[in-house]
Structure formats: C-alpha cells, structure tokens
Amino acid sequence: MSISKLLLAAGVVGCAFAARPAAAVNVSMGCVERYSDASGFTTDDNVSLTCDAASGFYGLFNFWGGNALRRFWQNTLVWPTDYREDSFGGSDSIEADWSSADLHVFSGHGSCQNPPVSTSPDFLVTARNGIGRNANFVNIGSSLRLGEFPGSGVFGSNGNLNALMINASCPMDLVSLTTQWWPVFQGLHVAMGHSGDVSHDNLDSxxxxxxxxxxxxxxxxxxxxxxxxxxxxxxxxxxVQDGVCAVITGTGRTEAEAISRRDAETPKQRIGDALPATWIAWRWTCK
Known part of the structure; x- marks a missing residue:
C-alpha cells in the first residue's frame, strides 16, 4: 500500500475516538553502540550511529519545547532488566515502563532469523550481559509487558508507557507479529519496529x-x-535493505479503537487508556 493511501486512511478514522488534550510528552531512551561480551569487556561492533540517532530524534521531537527527557541510558547503562519483566501478574519492574515516560525509544541491535516463521521470537539486544550465554538478549514476546494498569506494582504504580519505538534489526516480524507482540500490550497503545531477515535488514543510520x-x-x-x-x-x-518493512501496531477494546490508535494517535493526542484490549491492528510499508 502506498504512503498516500496510508495517510488518507489515517485521516478517515482519526476522529473515531476522543483523545486527551495536547500535553507535554515524557520521553525515555536507550541506545547501544558498544556491546560487551560475556565477561563484560567492550567489543568492537558494527553499529556506531545509534546513540547519535537517538539524540537527533529527541532534538527534533522537542523542537517546540515543553517535553521532558526523563532518562537517556547509553551503552553499558542499558540493562536487560530495563526491558525484561521479572515477574508477571501486576508487579511492574521494567524501567522503561514504570517510570513516567509516555514514549520510549530503543536504538541498537536486534536479531534476525533466516527466515522467521510464525513461532520465531523477536529480540532487542541490550549492552550489559547477565549470567549465561546471550543473557543480554531480551525476548520481546516472553519478557516485555508494557503499560500495565491499574494495580500496585513494586514501585507504587504499574506501567505508564503509551508508545514504544524500536530502531533495531527485525524486532517486529510480520509473520510472527500476533504470536510475539500480542502479550506485550498490557495498556501500551502503539508500537513501531521493522520486519526482515538476515538478508533483509534495518541498517545503522x-x-x-x-x-x-x-x-x-x-x-x-x-x-x-x-x-x-x-x-x-x-x-x-x-x-534499510530491500525487502524490509516498517511496521506499526495498535490495540484497543474494539476493532475501531485499535485502528484509531494505530492510525491517528499522536504523542500529545493520546486515546484514553482502556483495558482489556481485545483487538490488535497493524500496518506496514515495505521497500
């Protein structure tokens, strides 16, 4: 589908649900350019622009001022526990979620399959290894639970996150999107990423x-x-290489609400929180 058709569709459904009034946006970011091996020693890597890109994002995002950068973790300060739920069932301990951020941006490595299938996991890769091989790989479908509310998490409240943006390799493969991403949406409104494989990848940019x-x-x-x-x-x-798709996903209580979030939600005009989300809607455009 062409961009022009996508934008037209967004305009049609944009008024379907009332949004919150325009408000300042709290942003958190995590970027990794220098990865470490299992011993904790920094190793040379093939990404050198991810933190510059994240900084550039916020500079232009906050061009008119008024937004707040709550956290900007870089390199070895980007831990698996920032994205991995330690326990489920109402206790939210993911740094990227329980803080006051409305939007979180991750910029770094992901991991691609060749090719992915419907059960293939999606990943983002943090910098600081835990114990064991690949301990800094965060399995998105099994580990991320974002936007949880209401409840009493270990830090006094559950997740606040409305939007998640992942600039990495293959974190949102279309073939496995519903099996890997549906559990992530626990109040989260929209998420963005890329679909691809080892031969069709999102590039350092x-x-x-x-x-x-x-x-x-x-x-x-x-x-x-x-x-x-x-x-x-x-x-x-x-x-991006040929064959890569940019993907956006939204959820809602109804099909119309999920579509409206996917197509019309903006950082400052957020369709009100509502659980349980029973619909998921996604769009993509490919090179």
Missing part, C-alpha cells in the same frame, strides 16, 4: 530516527498534530 523526530516534533507543530503512523511510515524505510 544517522537519519532514520531524526527524521521520525522531525515528523512528530518539528512538522507536528506545538500541538503535535502528526501521528506516529505518519512519521513511521514516512521515515521508517530510510537506510
């Missing part, structure tokens, strides 16, 4: 994330009127 930030911030104006879908569909295919 100085411009992709900043361009997303330009759409959401600079072009969105002080009211933040540009949707996540518009930004991700327009910028998500910058510096």
């Amino acid at each position: 100085p411009t992709k994330l900043p361009t997303v930030g330009m759409w959401l911030g600079l072009l969105g104006g002080p009211s933040g009127s540009v949707s996540y879908r518009t930004a991700w569909m327009n910028a998500g295919l910058i510096d």
